Amino acid sequence: MSTAAIPSNELVRFGKFFLDELKPRGKWITPFNVISIPVILLGLVILYFRFTQGLGSVTNLSQQYPFGFWIGFDVMTGVALAGGAYVLCFVVYVLRLEKYHSILKVTILNGLLAYVFYSGALVLDLGRPWHIINPIIGNSFGYNSVLFLVAWHFLLYTGALFLEFSPTIAEWAHWEKLRKFLTSLTLGTVIVGITLSMLHQSGIGAMFLMAKPKIHPLWYSEYIPLLYFVSSIFGGLAMVIFEGTISSKVFSNLIGAKTHHSHEDVILGLGKGAAITMFVYYFFLAFIFMHGEKWKLLNGPWGYWYLVEVIGFVLIPCFMFAYGVRNRRFGVIRVAAIMTVLGVILNRQNVCLIAYNWYVPNKYYPSWEEIVVTLTVVFVEVWVFRWVVTRMSVFSKE
Amino acid sequence: MDRRQFLVASATLSVGGIPNVNIKADDAKEPREFVGVLVDTTRCIGCRSCEVACSETHSNYVPDITSDNALESIRDTSERQFTVVNRFSTEKGEVFVKKQCLHCWQPACAAACLVNAMLKTKEGPVTWDGDKCMGCRFCMISCPFDIPKFEYASWNPRIMKCNMCYERLQEGKKPACVESCPADALMFGQKRELMEIARHRVYSHPDNYVHHIYGENEAGGSGWLYLSAVPFNQIGFRTDLGTTPYPEYTREFLISIPLIEFGVPAFLLALNTLTDRKDELRKDDEWTESGVEK
Numbered sequence: 246m247s248t249a250a251i252p253s254n255e256l257v258r259f260g261k262f263f264l265d266e267l268k269p270r271g272k273w274i275t276p277f278n279v280i281s282i283p284v285i286l287l288g289l290v291i292l293y294f295r296f297t298q299g300l301g302s303v304t305n306l307s308q309q310y311p312f313g314f315w316i317g318f319d320v321m322t323g324v325a326l327a328g329g330a331y332v333l334c335f336v337v338y339v340l341r342l343e344k345y346h347s348i349l350k351v352t353i354l355n356g357l358l359a360y361v362f363y364s365g366a367l368v369l370d371l372g373r374p375w376h377i378i379n380p381i382i383g384n385s386f387g388y389n390s391v392l393f394l395v396a397w398h399f400l401l402y403t404g405a406l407f408l409e410f411s412p413t414i415a416e417w418a419h420w421e422k423l424r425k426f427l428t429s430l431t432l433g434t435v436i437v438g439i440t441l442s443m444l445h446q447s448g449i450g451a452m453f454l455m456a457k458p459k460i461h462p463l464w465y466s467e468y469i470p471l472l473y474f475v476s477s478i479f480g481g482l483a484m485v486i487f488e489g490t491i492s493s494k495v496f497s498n499l500i501g502a503k504t505h506h507s508h509e510d511v512i513l514g515l516g517k518g519a520a521i522t523m524f525v526y527y528f529f530l531a532f533i534f535m536h537g538e539k540w541k542l543l544n545g546p547w548g549y550w551y552l553v554e555v556i557g558f559v560l561i562p563c564f565m566f567a568y569g570v571r572n573r574r575f576g577v578i579r580v581a582a583i584m585t586v587l588g589v590i591l592n593r594q595n596v597c598l599i600a601y602n603w604y605v606p607n608k609y610y611p612s613w614e615e616i617v618v619t620l621t622v623v624f625v626e627v628w629v630f631r632w633v634v635t636r637m638s639v640f641s642k643e
Numbered sequence: 644m645d646r647r648q649f650l651v652a653s654a655t656l657s658v659g660g661i662p663n664v665n666i667k668a669d670d671a672k673e674p675r676e677f678v679g680v681l682v683d684t685t686r687c688i689g690c691r692s693c694e695v696a697c698s699e700t701h702s703n704y705v706p707d708i709t710s711d712n713a714l715e716s717i718r719d720t721s722e723r724q725f726t727v728v729n730r731f732s733t734e735k736g737e738v739f740v741k742k743q744c745l746h747c748w749q750p751a752c753a754a755a756c757l758v759n760a761m762l763k764t765k766e767g768p769v770t771w772d773g774d775k776c777m778g779c780r781f782c783m784i785s786c787p788f789d790i791p792k793f794e795y796a797s798w799n800p801r802i803m804k805c806n807m808c809y810e811r812l813q814e815g816k817k818p819a820c821v822e823s824c825p826a827d828a829l830m831f832g833q834k835r836e837l838m839e840i841a842r843h844r845v846y847s848h849p850d851n852y853v854h855h856i857y858g859e860n861e862a863g864g865s866g867w868l869y870l871s872a873v874p875f876n877q878i879g880f881r882t883d884l885g886t887t888p889y890p891e892y893t894r895e896f897l898i899s900i901p902l903i904e905f906g907v908p909a910f911l912l913a914l915n916t917l918t919d920r921k922d923e924l925r926k927d928d929e930w931t932e933s934g935v936e937k
Contacts, residue, residue, distance in 0.1 A: 296798060297798055298796070298798060299794065299795055299796045299797045299798050299800060300793075300795050300800070301795025301796045302796070304795075306793075306795060307795075308719070308721070308722070308783070308789070308792050308793065309789070311780035311783035311784055311793060312780065312784060335911075338915065339911050339914050339915045339918070340914065340918055341915070341918045341919070341920060367779075370779075371777050371778045371779055372776075372777070372778020372779075372780065372793060372794075372800040373773075373776055373777050373778040373799065373800065374777070374778070376758070376774075376775065376776060376777045376778070377777055379758040379775050379777060380757045380758050380777070385758045385759045385760070385775045386758075386759070387756050387757040387758055387759045389754050389890065389893075389897065390754060390755055390756055390757040390781075391755070391896065391897065392755065392756075392757040392779065392781050393757035394897070394900060396757055432915065436908045436911045436912060436915075437908065439907070439911060440903065440904060440907045440908050440911070443903060443907060444900060444903055444904065447896070448896075451893055451896040452781065452784070453784070454892040454893045454896065455751045455754070455755060455784070455785040455787075455889045455890070455893060456784050456785060457787075457889075457892060458787050458881065458883060458884055459784075459787075467892070467895075470896055
């Protein structure tokens with residue numbers, strides 16, 4: 246409907262407007278630019294070698310470790326931490342808790358960019374990325390594959406996030422009619438989006454169900470899908486707190502006074518939500534542990550490492566959230582949020598890389614090239630984020 | 644034709660029709676069964692002719708079996724070799740074991756593949772189709788035997804694994820390794836027949852074999868079967884894989900998808916309606932305005 250309704254001179258106007266908006270604003274020499282530009286350039290050079298000489302030329306992937314840092318960190322962790330978008334959509338549109346409306350747009354934008362860049366980083370890892378259309382165009386549907394589900398839900402959910410964010414784009418481009426139409430789609434998109442999220446967040450966990458003999462029994466259980474889903478809720482909430490803390494400092498000039506003021510209240514609410522879901526998650530872990538009679542496994546380095554994750558990065562931040570919310574200690578909440586984010590990262594690395602093939606003598610460590618490319622993906626995402634928030638009304642101006 | 648005649652006629656027709664249909668269905672049934680190979684490790688002499696024959700057939704790296712001393716260490720199949728023979732020192736002396744894809748009855752790799760590039764063919768071999776594969780390597784994560792290998796050094800990498808010489812089977816030939824074996828350690832055939840032969844050998848020489856046929860039930864059963872004189876964990880086999888076919892582990896999750904896909908949106912819409920506070924406030928206003936309460 247959009248192109249048909251817009252006359253050609255409108256397209257010309259938008260073209261000029263877009264080119265104008267593309268121009269950089271503000272200072273060029275900032276600490277972030279100085280660090281990120283060389284890293285991005287180096288990342289592009291590495292990617293050139295990756296696509297001409299194979300994955301082995303830049304990564305430490307092996308026959309024992311087919312999934313490395315790009316999958317384990319970029320895709321699996323990136324998607325889990327982008328869970329804030331569907332959680333907040335649920336809170337604002339389904340539960341109608343208006344208090345959180347002020348941070349909704351920026352959370353959806355974060356989610357959208359995370360899906361585009363982090364699940365997009367999958368393309369870098371695929372051996373034959375030009376065949377990525379095969380599961381989409383339908384010449385070979387692997388219906389019985391969990392990955393088929395995950396791939397489709399990634400794609401559809403990225404589309405849903407784009408639709409959820411699209412009214413802001415229409416507003417920026419001064420397409421008022423289109424904006425009204427897109428806004429009217431929001432509730433439907435949100436409901437579809439939450440459903441898609443539930444399925445692909447748990448689907449990423451379900452990918453490891455068939456790796457039963459390879460994952461250390463402390464990390465393997467038939468409930469991995471449930472654990473992945475629940476951890477994406479509090480991981481997403483912690484990420485919203487973490488990002489909100491940074492944004493409110495870096496982009497303070499873009500945020501309205503009222504929003505700035507109510508931000509404390511929002512953080513208390515998010516912290517409370519995180520504390521509750523983390524406790525539920527801890528309960529699930531304990532239940533799985535008891536039910537599987539895994540006491541004996543706790544003896545030895547793998548058992549201690551498991552306790553570090555479960556006590557140090559789930560239970561302790563859970564109590565810190567609860568304490569921080571009760572006593573309005575924002576510093577405690579922020580530290581808890583960072584620990585929670587680290588905990589989700591740790592959990593995904595454990596399942597995917599560290600406790601995967603735990604009995605193999607040659608363990609996998611990411612190469613420096615893999616880390617540089619990951620940083621490249623993160624930095625490019627931050628660049629796009631910065632470009633969008635300085636041009637569109639993402640932050641609440643009230 | 645009155646009603647009675649009609650009923651009798653139709654009853655006769657239907658009764659007569661049913662067996663006919665059944666006979667036709669039996670005729671149409673696929674006569675072939677899954678094929679496999681029986682490996683008798685008590686017969687293998689470790690000559691590695693199968694490695695050479697395999698690599699020559701599939702244009703892979705051909706090992707120099709006369710001088711490379713490869714038996715000194717335990718090797719795995721690789722992106723250059725679909726099959727390797729390993730030597731194990733056991734209580735009953737040296738045992739040679741050939742390793743390659745087991746061609747599972749219900750392969751985890753094929754269930755993992757989102758584009759059906761990994762395929763359990765109706766003849767039995769599990770094959771790989773390069774025109775479909777995305778190179779996601781999920782088959783490698785899923786295979787309990789760690790068989791699929793990836794060409795990390797190529798810009799256009801392939802998943803490399805034994806396909807039981809599918810092309811040769813189509814021509815009516817046996818797999819290259821089976822044909823090359825000078826010691827009769829490998830036997831090609833339908834699994835049902837191979838199981839009978841394997842059991843016969845175990846029963847008639849109970850002192851020469853352990854009472855177990857690897858591949859009969861492992862991970863749901865496989866096309867390749869192994870006989871051994873010593874317990875299988877002494878000659879490099881995993882004995883902790885269970886007898887459940889690996890695709891079963893994801894079955895419950897996959898079944899729950901349509902339930903969630905239809906149930907959750909309905910639930911969310913209901914919640915959205917229930918939480919409509921504005922509607923509630925408006926009704927409150929109407930209530931007081933009409934003066935019923937006051």
